[in-house]
Amino acid sequence: MIIKIIQGDITTATADAIVNPANSYGTMSGGVALAIKRAGGASIEQAAKAHGLCPVGQAYSTPAGQLSVRAIIHAPTMTHPAEPIPAKQVELATTAALRLADDSGFETVALPGMGTGAGDVAVDEAARIMIETIAMYMVDQRLREVQLYALTDELYQAFLKHYDAQS
Numbered sequence: 001m002i003i004k005i006i007q008g009d010i011t012t013a014t015a016d017a018i019v020n021p022a023n024s025y026g027t028m029s030g031g032v033a034l035a036i037k038r039a040g041g042a043s044i045e046q047a048a049k050a051h052g053l054c055p056v057g058q059a060y061s062t063p064a065g066q067l068s069v070r071a072i073i074h075a076p077t078m079t080h081p082a083e084p085i086p087a088k089q090v091e092l093a094t095t096a097a098l099r100l101a102d103d104s105g106f107e108t109v110a111l112p113g114m115g116t117g118a119g120d121v122a123v124d125e126a127a128r129i130m131i132e133t134i135a136m137y138m139v140d141q142r143l144r145e146v147q148l149y150a151l152t153d154e155l156y157q158a159f160l161k162h163y164d165a166q167s
């Protein structure tokens with residue numbers, strides 16, 4: 001299993017799927033969700049809303065619109081849009097995204113910093129939780145590569161720090 005840490009825009013990822021750290025209602029009005037909607041088209045949000053309420057700890061996929069990936073995995077980190085969350089929800093959403101990617105037969109999946117925007121989880125804490133969750137999950141799975149996308153240098157450095165600590 002490979003973990004790649006990439007500084008850049010997740011909407012440009014070369015992967016089977018990218019993860020949207022969603023809210024339970026599927027609205028895509030801010031942060032990574034809005035970037036995905038802008039790059040891939042409004043049809044992604046329409047499909048997400050049509051899915052219905054999805055609790056934190058579960059995930060679902062939608063078509064990727066105009067993006068080059070096969071699917072968008074929506075893994076709610078929060079129930080309502082733009083609400084601060086406890087750090088535990090980063091673990092729940094990351095696990096749900098990995099499980100769905102694996103169950104869908106994807107070999108590569110790209111994740112942003114889960115909960116680090118509107119969720120208000122400290123960047124270092126979210127990076128640590130994500131790296132630990134990926135390391136624990138990635139035993140005997142079909143998923144071969146997890147890409148961690150960091151839009152900011154702070155998140156990029158936090159991913160590197162916690163990845164090096166796991167190695």
